[in-house]
Amino acid sequence: MTDSAPTPAASAQAAPTLAVATVADRIRRRVLEHTLRNNGGYLSQACSAAEILATLYLRVMRLGPSQGPAVPRPFAGVPSAANPDAFTGADYNGPKHPDLDRFIFSPVHYALVLYSLLIELGRLGPDALEQFNQDGSTVELIGAEHSPGHEVTAGSLGQALSQAGGIALARRLRGERGRVWVFMSDGEFQEGQTWEAFAALAHHRIGNLGVYIDANAQQCDGAMADVMTIEPLAERLRAFGAEVHEVDGHDPDALAAPARARLRLAGDPRVQASDETPRQPPVDALGQTESQPPEPAAVPTAVPAIGPTAGPATGPAAEPAAADRPLVVIARTDPCRGIDLLRARAPKLHFLRFKSADEHDAYEDLLEHWQDDAS
Amino acid sequence: MIETVTRPHRANLIRFGEQHPAALVLGADLTSSCEADGFRDRYPERFFSFGMAEQNMLGFAAGLAREGFLPYIHTFAVFITRRPFDQLAMSIGYPNLPVRLIGFLPGITTPGGVTHQAIDDIALLRAIPNMTILEAGDATEVESMLDCAQAIDGPVYVRQLRGEVPRLFPADEPLRLGQARVLSQGPEPDLAVISSGICTEEAMRAVPALQAQGVSVTHLHVSTLKPFDDPQLIDAIAQARHGAIAIENHSVIGGLGSALAEQLAEQGIGKRLLRLGLRDTYAHGASKPYLMREYGLDALALVRAAERLIGASLDIDADHLAEVDVENGSQPLAKADKSEDL
Ligand SMILES: Cc1ncc(C[n+]2csc(CCOP(=O)(O)OP(=O)(O)O)c2C)c(N)n1
Numbered sequence: 001m002t003d004s005a006p007t008p009a010a011s012a013q014a015a016p017t018l019a020v021a022t023v024a025d026r027i028r029r030r031v032l033e034h035t036l037r038n039n040g041g042y043l044s045q046a047c048s049a050a051e052i053l054a055t056l057y058l059r060v061m062r063l064g065p066s067q068g069p070a071v072p073r074p075f076a077g078v079p080s081a082a083n084p085d086a087f088t089g090a091d092y093n094g095p096k097h098p099d100l101d102r103f104i105f106s107p108v109h110y111a112l113v114l115y116s117l118l119i120e121l122g123r124l125g126p127d128a129l130e131q132f133n134q135d136g137s138t139v140e141l142i143g144a145e146h147s148p149g150h151e152v153t154a155g156s157l158g159q160a161l162s163q164a165g166g167i168a169l170a171r172r173l174r175g176e177r178g179r180v181w182v183f184m185s186d187g188e189f190q191e192g193q194t195w196e197a198f199a200a201l202a203h204h205r206i207g208n209l210g211v212y213i214d215a216n217a218q219q220c221d222g223a224m225a226d227v228m229t230i231e232p233l234a235e236r237l238r239a240f241g242a243e244v245h246e247v248d249g250h251d252p253d254a255l256a257a258p259a260r261a262r263l264r265l266a267g268d269p270r271v272q273a274s275d276e277t278p279r280q281p282p283v284d285a286l287g288q289t290e291s292q293p294p295e296p297a298a299v300p301t302a303v304p305a306i307g308p309t310a311g312p313a314t315g316p317a318a319e320p321a322a323a324d325r326p327l328v329v330i331a332r333t334d335p336c337r338g339i340d341l342l343r344a345r346a347p348k349l350h351f352l353r354f355k356s357a358d359e360h361d362a363y364e365d366l367l368e369h370w371q372d373d374a375s
Numbered sequence: 376m377i378e379t380v381t382r383p384h385r386a387n388l389i390r391f392g393e394q395h396p397a398a399l400v401l402g403a404d405l406t407s408s409c410e411a412d413g414f415r416d417r418y419p420e421r422f423f424s425f426g427m428a429e430q431n432m433l434g435f436a437a438g439l440a441r442e443g444f445l446p447y448i449h450t451f452a453v454f455i456t457r458r459p460f461d462q463l464a465m466s467i468g469y470p471n472l473p474v475r476l477i478g479f480l481p482g483i484t485t486p487g488g489v490t491h492q493a494i495d496d497i498a499l500l501r502a503i504p505n506m507t508i509l510e511a512g513d514a515t516e517v518e519s520m521l522d523c524a525q526a527i528d529g530p531v532y533v534r535q536l537r538g539e540v541p542r543l544f545p546a547d548e549p550l551r552l553g554q555a556r557v558l559s560q561g562p563e564p565d566l567a568v569i570s571s572g573i574c575t576e577e578a579m580r581a582v583p584a585l586q587a588q589g590v591s592v593t594h595l596h597v598s599t600l601k602p603f604d605d606p607q608l609i610d611a612i613a614q615a616r617h618g619a620i621a622i623e624n625h626s627v628i629g630g631l632g633s634a635l636a637e638q639l640a641e642q643g644i645g646k647r648l649l650r651l652g653l654r655d656t657y658a659h660g661a662s663k664p665y666l667m668r669e670y671g672l673d674a675l676a677l678v679r680a681a682e683r684l685i686g687a688s689l690d691i692d693a694d695h696l697a698e699v700d701v702e703n704g705s706q707p708l709a710k711a712d713k714s715e716d717l
Contacts, residue, residue, distance in 0.1 A: 075659050075661075078489070078656060078657040078658075078659065080656075108490075133486070135661040135662050135665035136661060136665070137661075140486075140488050140659070140660040141486060141487070141488075141660060142486075142487045142488050142490070142491065142660060143488075144488050144489055144490070144659065144660070146659075153489060153490060154490070155487065155488055155489070155490030155491060156453065156454070156457070156458060156490040157427060158427070187404065187426075187427050188427070190404070190426035190427040190428045191427055191428055192428060192430060192431060219404050219426070219427065220404045220405055220406075220407075220408065221402070221404050221405075221406050221407070221424065224426075226424070227404055227424050227426050228404075228424060228425060228426025228427075228428065230426075
């Protein structure tokens with residue numbers, strides 16, 4: 001492998017937009033490499049989601065350093081009272097801490113995109129993908145809660161948001177300042193449970209939860225508009241009580257802005273009131289960004305009280321305070337971004353299975369010349 | 376060598392659609408993954424896309440069936456049986472509606488991991504009154520399913536196979552509702568092997584190896600899991616000196632082994648029954664051959680169970696079983712499955 005995780009110095013010096021863009025480019029390259037090695041796979045998901053996930057990790061979430069081993073552990077059995085060896089892949093997202101955020105990864109067929117990102121951030125060793133989709137490995141094609149970066153078992157889609165809601169509610173009940181960030185695919189908005197979850201998030205005024213949606217407008221059978229439309233998504237979500245932003249899903253500034261605005265609104269010490277433009281967070285010696293729990297001294301006394309800002313709803317509910325609405329960022333994305341070869345396959349982009357040796361060679365060629373394209 | 380058929384359901388569904396104008400296909404964003412794309416393209420006016428919304432799709436199927444149509448649901452087995460279980464029981468099962476549920480990727484036939492592996496579907500659906508449950512063991516049975524289901528007055532769940540499917544049974548001997556296939560009949564049998572689904576191919580490897588070691592085996596293949604009243608099964612077990620082994624691509628709770636145990640107990644047949652299947656555990660994502668080995672659903676596991684039952688160790692190892700391989704299709708199949716849409 002010729003490229004490696006960005007060095008701390010490189011990330012620290014890079015302009016904020018470049019850092020996300022560089023990581024996103026490397027994610028696409030790595031996903032392409034392993035899609036070829038695997039003779040097929042979920043490639044368009046890297047095209048659409050690379051900037052969203054990179055922005056979340058680099059500019060939105062406050063996570064501690066990875067607690068997971070650089071070489072992923074093999075599968076150690078399913079969770080049960082009789083199996084003390086079962087483990088979680090969430091430790092790659094840092095320790096659990098009241099002031100740290102949590103990341104819930106819902107469309108787990110995007111797993112390879114997340115693994116690649118974790119490698120670029122130095123949270124996972126550079127060779128971790130040697131185990132990708134191998135028998136007995138946790139670096140599964142479709143991730144489960146033992147897979148690096150995964151906290152819940154979400155492959156039956158549309159179930160993770162409700163669980164994230166429960167986690168966010170628990171955090172609020174405990175008075176924690178850390179937030180819950182959920183990454184979802186647009187296909188998940190066809191499941192009724194997603195809408196039940198939004199109803200409950202709004203009803204219980206769960207404002208410490210944010211959702212980023214990869215709105216790539218495609219799914220297994222083709223274009224979502226042909227399979228079962230979810231539009232107008234923003235209006236539907238607003239009608240359910242969410243604060244909704246529609247942004248260019250490949251623009252890191254646009255992606256980060258709503259989250260940072262919400263942090264300011266909620267009086268989060270991570271962003272100052274005067275901080276109008278999102279800044280690249282400081283990079284620590286481990287190459288992690290926004291990774292350390294704040295020093296105890298830095299915690300202001302005006303910690304938001306337990307419970308929603310507006311207090312529990314009784315009787316006819318008053319309008320929830322702005323900071324108590326679930327935050328949604330609809331990231332409008334291009335499922336072929338960075339890999340134009342894919343366009344020939346539209347509208348069926350969900351899973352790449354090479355149709356001919358020629359097609360395979362074309363992708364192989366793209367990978368070989370990737371370095372040139374990127375520089 | 377045994378023939379391997381590519382996408383037998385796909386072609387059969389198109390044929391069936393031509394003969395049955397009331398047949399509709401309903402899909403939940405897995406149309407080609409469930410080999411319904413041919414039907415969709417041939418009869419677009421009879422194909423309905425519901426997106427990834429299984430509960431709702433089952434409700435629509437119920438409504439259509441109440442109006443005299445014959446809805447054929449196509450999605451993965453897990454997404455028919457787990458997520459919309461209540462809709463299945465109340466909207467379809469209770470009114471005994473002729474909805475046909477074609478569920479793909481049974482058990483550990485998918486590397487998609489725990490969320491994609493239907494290891495409890497038979498158990499769940501056996502508990503639904505009015506439900507008929509069929510499971511395909513080869514291409515002939517895959518091709519039999521639609522005609523067989525058509526004759527049933529009520530909901531039918533089909534545990535279906537896709538992709539490259541071996542033809543173990545003659546093409547002109549289709550599945551017959553409620554009737555097991557006798558694949559091997561030993562004289563004064565030492566044991567009975569009762570297999571279903573993809574485990575039948577495994578049993579067909581193990582049985583000749585057992586017989587070569589002087590163990591007399593009666594082997595039956597089951598494709599109707601409910602109703603479960605074929606007297607051949609209990610008779611075969613009653614006659615087996617040491618008892619029986621059930622082997623299935625499902626949890627040992629609630630599937631073929633459980634159904635046999637219930638029958639044996641009710642009829643007072645005092646024979647041992649070893650149940651091979653997932654031993655009350657979830658699985659994980661890996662290739663089919665790997666998982667069959669890991670969870671003891673393969674030919675070697677069957678041989679070991681036979682040793683336990685007869686109380687003697689047999690000189691049979693994995694190499695020996697490879698020699699009696701019934702077909703060379705397993706490797707390509709595993710590979711095809713790994714690169715399939717999930
Ligand atoms: C409940 C459920 N139904 C069906 C599936 C099978 N499935 C996997 S991904 C997917 C939809 C793909 O659309 P989307 O989630 O938007 O992802 P993208 O195509 O953008 O990768 C489906 C139907 C599933 N995983 N879970």
